[in-house]
Amino acid sequence: MLAWQTLDYLREFAFARQAVMAGVLIATASAALSSIVVLKRLAFVGQGISHAAFGGIGVVAILGLAGFAAELVIFAFCLASALLIAGLSRARTREDTAIGIVLVATMALGFMLLGLRQNLMQWDVYREFLAGSPPVSGWDAILFGSIMVSGAAGVWMSAIVAGLVLLGLWWWRRPLMTYVFDEKTAEAAGVSTRAMRGLLLVLLALVVVVGMKVVGVVLVSALLVLPGAIAAQLCQRLVPTLIVCWVAAILGVLGGLVASLELSVPPGPAIVLVLVVEFAMSAILRRRR
């Protein structure tokens, strides 16, 4: 019977409860950013940043890093690639080209370092160097997420990121709103558009670092794009937009987790598909009006 199994899991296993908590927190953080991502056309930038995480994972794997240090390296990779995209786009390269280049470069680096780690394993010196460091998760976990193994640390991490994202958006809400609505007026009113764009990139990188645990490197931009796209179909006002974003993201994450537990399918793709179905429904609803 559907959903009963999920309740049993939640009652019996800490990992399931932690997955739900981490998922709700990450959904909150990404939903808060989602409208801006859609309005500022940052969807593809988000894609670039999330794939950059792969390069960070490669570095983490080859150095045998764990815990906070590992998260920091991955965050640094995401942020550096965001800044690199911004820097390249300002010069002679168009933004989509810049993203295309950074995305494949960091992904290739990640794959190469993971392969190298495999090869280095035949040397005793390297095995000693790695001693005590955690095993590298499988390809599918990196690419498509592994929220079921997020653990208590994952919940804390998600809580901190969600807190930072919400605080950042609230703190800079006025300049940010002006910047999102029209950059020229923001500039003319003394708002630094570079600072605002930088702020958005930092927040995006933060969400990507925790979001990729839920849906993986490949699919994390779904969490950033779909809630905003769904809200844009249904709302024209600020508060309803934020609420719809949040509800859509939560429904997506919880629905995906339930589907994953009931049907024994991987949670990442299940979450993304629920969000896509929500989007389709919102588009149909809009047509009906």
Added chain:
Amino acid sequence: MNHQSEHPAVALCDVTFAYQPGSPVLEKINFTVQRGTRLGILGPNGGGKSTLLKLILGLLSPAPGKGEVSVLGMAPRLATRKRLVGYLPQRLDVEWRAPLSVRQVAGMTAALGLQPWQSPPQVVRERIERMIELVGMKELADRPIGDLSGGQQQRVFIARALAAAPQLLLLDEPTVGIDQKGQEQFASLLRTIHAELGITILIVSHDLRAIAAGCDQIAVLSRTLHYHAAPEGLTPQVLAEVFHHDIAAFAHAQHGNGPHHVHSGGCSH
């Protein structure tokens, strides 16, 4: 009156600006806009209009020795930071899909100077409402900005610029994407604002209609400042020639026509 009011609204003194060395976009621009003037700056595309706007907003500065710009007697960047300059963007530069109401848009810049934990004081909120009323958008104040027509959106942007209590209002190509009726209403709105608030208004456009209706002074900009006088002096020949970049001789012959509020050579030292 505060002591600043003796300074002109805008003064450009011998300003030359080039993005690339050797090919100036603006050359030896001298002009002074006295307070309370409504000046239209007309020019062809690529004539340096947007560069001039950026200089006045302090987003660009002349290279050392290439002239000086002052706004309300201070550096343009400072006037901008103090939100003494209201800016009306081109309609097409605005993300009208944003889920914001007319009131939220109108109040956007007035609250920028506040700390994050402060909410806008009563004075500011009242001023926002007054400006929404002044531009005739009171009935639509709760509507989403995306539902409005181009002309209505522009009125909201005027209210937004005015809500920050500026002393100078800059309008960037205000007629782009606005129909004939909207333009006429817009011109009469500008007259109302000028009469009620007495602030300096500067319109930059390639469209004569944008300027003729709402301005009492006109200048023509095409790399250099070619002409400035009351609108009546602007004949079809002048325009035809300016838009062919071949006006210099004619413009010099026209200097000194009638009482100007726009003076050439406005360096004040």
